[in-house]
Amino acid sequence: MKRSFGMTAPRPLHDRALDNLRYIRQTMERAGSFTAVPGWGQVAVGATALVAALLAARQPTPELWLATWLGEAVVALGIGGATMVRKAFAVNDPLLSGPGRRAGLSFLPPMVVGGLLTVALSRAGLWHALPGTWLLLYGTGFVTGGAFSVRIVPVMGVCFMTFGAAALLGPAAWGNWLMAAGFGGLHMVFGTIIARRYGG
Amino acid sequence: MARQGVARKTEAAERDVARARARAGPRTAELDRLIHERVRLGIVSALAVNDSLSFNELKALLKTTDGNLSVHARKLEEASYVTCTKSFAGRIPKTEYRLTSTGRRALEHYLDHMEALIRVTRQG
Numbered sequence: 001m002k003r004s005f006g007m008t009a010p011r012p013l014h015d016r017a018l019d020n021l022r023y024i025r026q027t028m029e030r031a032g033s034f035t036a037v038p039g040w041g042q043v044a045v046g047a048t049a050l051v052a053a054l055l056a057a058r059q060p061t062p063e064l065w066l067a068t069w070l071g072e073a074v075v076a077l078g079i080g081g082a083t084m085v086r087k088a089f090a091v092n093d094p095l096l097s098g099p100g101r102r103a104g105l106s107f108l109p110p111m112v113v114g115g116l117l118t119v120a121l122s123r124a125g126l127w128h129a130l131p132g133t134w135l136l137l138y139g140t141g142f143v144t145g146g147a148f149s150v151r152i153v154p155v156m157g158v159c160f161m162t163f164g165a166a167a168l169l170g171p172a173a174w175g176n177w178l179m180a181a182g183f184g185g186l187h188m189v190f191g192t193i194i195a196r197r198y199g200g
Numbered sequence: 201m202a203r204q205g206v207a208r209k210t211e212a213a214e215r216d217v218a219r220a221r222a223r224a225g226p227r228t229a230e231l232d233r234l235i236h237e238r239v240r241l242g243i244v245s246a247l248a249v250n251d252s253l254s255f256n257e258l259k260a261l262l263k264t265t266d267g268n269l270s271v272h273a274r275k276l277e278e279a280s281y282v283t284c285t286k287s288f289a290g291r292i293p294k295t296e297y298r299l300t301s302t303g304r305r306a307l308e309h310y311l312d313h314m315e316a317l318i319r320v321t322r323q324g
Binding site: 012013014017018020021023024027028030031032033 | 236238241242245246247248249250253261262307311314315317318321322
């Protein structure tokens with residue numbers, strides 16, 4: 001007859017070692033920041049945004065102006081995405097787990113809202129509200145996502161939001177040029193700083 | 201035949217442990233009890249991926265109390281695994297911790313030790 005002493009069997013050494021390694025990995029993931037923000041990629045995005053601003057200013061209708069900037073958004077997404085994946089591999093920073101995942105998930109909602117507001121404002125013919133809305137929401141994305149990244153990223157977000165507020169509250173004629181200053185100038189300035197300080 | 205196979209496996213496992221111990225150096229041939237404790241292991245792991253972390257950041261990250269964190273951080277500081285800098289942000293005191301090269305080596309040795317243990321128990 002077996003006697004029970006009300007004690008549990010000691011955990012095997014192997015399980016405890018695995019548990020410790022898991023704890024170290026989880027702590028590092030929670031404590032770490034997302035460092036694969038592509039500095040040179042942002043400089044390239046800034047350059048294409050300046051070209052887009054010049055092209056958009058020459059468009060005869062608001063619809064064509066919008067199409068120019070939407071085209072630029074697609075180009076920027078391609079450049080930004082490709083350079084981010086490249087840097088993430090180079091610095092061994094996972095995009096789909098830990099800080100990378102949290103930064104991405106925090107950046108995404110303002111972008112989705114920006115897309116929906118673009119449709120709504122265009123349908124209502126409120127073209128002049130688009131530059132401010134885009135800059136504000138893009139900046140919001142960097143402030144929220146930047147909480148899990150290097151400290152300069154949320155600072156960049158605040159600058160975008162400031163430009164957005166100026167575009168939203170200032171004269172409509174400023175809109176396109178504040179977009180050039182924001183999506184072009186801020187990307188190039190902050191991209192250069194990030195590239196120099198955080199490895200490309 | 202079977203006995204010879206087991207002997208070979210055991211020898212290989214012993215070599216693994218010996219190699220891990222050699223990498224770790226004589227001081228850490230046995231488990232480093234200092235960072236084996238959960239809160240201290242958490243402090244060292246968190247500092248390994250950050251230049252520095254404040255007392256409050258560590259407290260929130262490790263979900264521990266002021267007293268508990270303070271005691272464990274002091275033990276790591278006494279062993280020169282971390283450095284502690286006290287300053288003022290306006291009127292608010294700020295305590296910042298950084299991992300030293302000794303602390304980073306200790307964490308690497310600890311990881312080696314855990315990996316060797318897993319290898320040995322799997323082979324056994």
